[in-house]
Each structure stands twice: as C-alpha cells, then as structure tokens.
Amino acid sequence: MTVVNLNKFRKAKARVEKRAQADENAVKFGRSKAEKSLDQARVAKAARDLDGKRREDDE
Template sequence: MADLVNLNRFRKDRARREKRAQADANAAKFGRSLSERAAELARVEKSTRELDQHRRDPDPQADPAAGSDPDQD
C-alpha cells in the first residue's frame, strides 16, 4: 500500500520553501552584513570629521557667540 500524503502539509511546505527562496534572493540582492554597515558608518563619520576640520569659517548657527548680529549698534 502506498504512503498517505497530507496535501495541506505538502502545499504549506512548498509555500514555505518558495518564500524562503525569495527571501534568500532578496537578502543577496539588497542585504548588507552587520560588518558592512558598521564599516560604512565609520567611513561616513570619518569623512564628516575630516571635512569639519577643513572649515575656513566657523558655522554661525552652531555657536551663537561666533556670529554677529547686524541689528546691534
């Protein structure tokens, strides 16, 4: 006698496999690892820091004492 197969279980297992395959494809296409995200954040912070070090004039909005008020006489 043949083994009985639960068709609902078979259908759900197939749907799970297809969903997992789609998730793996999306992860490979769009995902980045934790180390890649951390490295990108470090690069952005370093470039921002280096850019700020090369400023010629201080930002008047960052320090109210550095900016002059044109209304004062």
C-alpha cells in the same frame, strides 16, 4: 498508495519557496558586517571633516 494531507503539503511547499526567496534576497541585498561598519565610519569621518571646516563667527 499513501494518503497525503494537501494542506500540510501546500504549507510545506510555501515554506520552501519563501526560504528560497529569502536566500536570494540575502545574496542580492545583504551586506557583511565589515561593509556596514566601513560605511558607518565613512559617514562619521565626513561629519567630522565638515565640522572642522565650519567658520567661527566672532560677534
């Protein structure tokens, strides 16, 4: 029979559970670098298009 430090066991179990939750969240909510840069490019293009359609007021 081996003696187990329950505090260390509890903390190790919590670390494993936290890591599993983090991995699950990365799959669920994570986006790749390519997806992030594509979204950023789309936003920039939309802003340029909007600026191009702005009316010039001659006063």
